[in-house]
Amino acid sequence: MATVAPSWAYTLHLPHDPRAPGIGRCTLRRVLGSYGLEPHVPTAELLAAELLANAQTHTDGEYALRIRYDAGRGRLRVGVWDRSPALPPGFGTERAAPKPGPGAESGRGLHLVRACADDYGGYALRELGSAHGGKLLWAECRV
Numbered sequence: 381m382a383t384v385a386p387s388w389a390y391t392l393h394l395p396h397d398p399r400a401p402g403i404g405r406c407t408l409r410r411v412l413g414s415y416g417l418e419p420h421v422p423t424a425e426l427l428a429a430e431l432l433a434n435a436q437t438h439t440d441g442e443y444a445l446r447i448r449y450d451a452g453r454g455r456l457r458v459g460v461w462d463r464s465p466a467l468p469p470g471f472g473t474e475r476a477a478p479k480p481g482p483g484a485e486s487g488r489g490l491h492l493v494r495a496c497a498d499d500y501g502g503y504a505l506r507e508l509g510s511a512h513g514g515k516l517l518w519a520e521c522r523v
């Protein structure tokens with residue numbers, strides 16, 4: 381009789397600190413390794429690295445890394461929540477974003493996410509009765 385791994389999810393809350401993205405990547409490697417998903421670490425780590433760097437660079441508050449495995453769909457989702465409700469170009473309802481010029485020193489991270497993920501997206505979160513809540517950017521890869 382074949383066994384099916386159950387679905388699972390982990391959330392790691394991180395402070396706005398330049399060391400936090402590295403801590404998030406290390407945690408992701410350990411979690412995936414503990415579930416035997418080592419072959420998927422390079423892609424998942426790239427997705428997490430860019431999403432975490434985006435939160436660290438473009439927001440002022442804490443943020444969180446969410447790792448979710450959906451056994452039924454065979455998908456691994458990496459998401460990052462932060463306090464800013466503003467969705468970056470390409471992660472909202474529109475799926476295109478301007479490409480950085482050849483001399484640009486930044487602006488390629490989310491293009492990498494879109495190129496390497498099997499699916500991606502983002503949505504603004506709202507707390508009931510306020511304009512706060514932030515956003516969640518996510519990217520998935522097949523497992």
